[in-house]
Amino acid sequence: MITEAGNDPKVAGLVYAAFAPDKGESVSTLIKDPAPGAPVPPILPPQDGYLFLDKAKFPASFAADVAVERAAFMADSQVPWGVAALSGSISEAAWKTRPSWYLVATDDKMIPPDAQRAMSKRAGSTVVEVKGSHAIFVSQPQAVASLIEKAAKGTKPSTAN
Numbered sequence: 001m002i003t004e005a006g007n008d009p010k011v012a013g014l015v016y017a018a019f020a021p022d023k024g025e026s027v028s029t030l031i032k033d034p035a036p037g038a039p040v041p042p043i044l045p046p047q048d049g050y051l052f053l054d055k056a057k058f059p060a061s062f063a064a065d066v067a068v069e070r071a072a073f074m075a076d077s078q079v080p081w082g083v084a085a086l087s088g089s090i091s092e093a094a095w096k097t098r099p100s101w102y103l104v105a106t107d108d109k110m111i112p113p114d115a116q117r118a119m120s121k122r123a124g125s126t127v128v129e130v131k132g133s134h135a136i137f138v139s140q141p142q143a144v145a146s147l148i149e150k151a152a153k154g155t156k157p158s159t160a161n
Helices: 025-032 058-062 068-076 113-123 140-152
Strands: 014-016 101-106 126-130
Touching: 014 113, 014 140, 058 068, 058 126, 101 113, 113 126, 126 140
Parallel strands: 014 101, 101 126
Antiparallel strands: none
16 A cells, blocks of 8 residues: 555655555565465455455464464454455555665565565665564564654655645
């Protein structure tokens, strides 16, 4: 979402910790050919047009470095995401015209770290690697906040209204 929303003239820079698609790409195109041995996210078959992660597999795949009780709560309270969200493609990648930073979660079982590195390299992002799961924002919020602060200091506010 940030890749498209980042095109707003008020956006000075981008911070990623997930997919960084290019023009014409979607989550579906980015995950269609996983690398050999890459973890497969435990996405359940769609229900009424929405997707969930398997609650039993959620902690290990999404939040392996989060306390057991909290990971279980996250699994139970996950928000469904629409199947259509997988195929929404980018019209213009904001990282082509904005500076970007990318937090690679080195133990991510949802988006393989090598895929994160490839996307961040393609985007020309300033990269910080942190040992953590896909839920790095929960397990290590200070690392995420620190990168956001670094990005904020490295950009100039837009003068557009």
